[in-house]
Amino acid sequence: MPDANVRIPEEARDRLAAIAAAEGLSLRAYLARLAETVLTPAERAERAEQARAALHAWTGYAPTPAEEAALDDELDRRLAQVQRP
Numbered sequence: 584m585p586d587a588n589v590r591i592p593e594e595a596r597d598r599l600a601a602i603a604a605a606e607g608l609s610l611r612a613y614l615a616r617l618a619e620t621v622l623t624p625a626e627r628a629e630r631a632e633q634a635r636a637a638l639h640a641w642t643g644y645a646p647t648p649a650e651e652a653a654l655d656d657e658l659d660r661r662l663a664q665v666q667r668p
Contacts, residue, residue, distance in 0.1 A: 586611075596610070599613065599614070
């Protein structure tokens with residue numbers, strides 16, 4: 584497979600290189616592994632749908648979009664409380 588050039592800020596490259604080195608990898612190998620493990624938005628949506636289906640099959644729980652939004656708001660509120668100094 585041919586290589587590709589990606590332009591990123593030096594600071595980002597240096598940080599990624601340091602992370603790769605700490606894991607005993609070259610930057611090229613680290614980025615290849617990262618690309619294999621990070622999900623695309625479509626893959627994340629598919630997994631979320633599979634998780635919702637599994638939850639519904641297991642518990643019968645099927646929140647409405649409004650209930651999901653309310654739960655998301657509650658989670659955001661609680662996270663904001665924890666993150667305050």
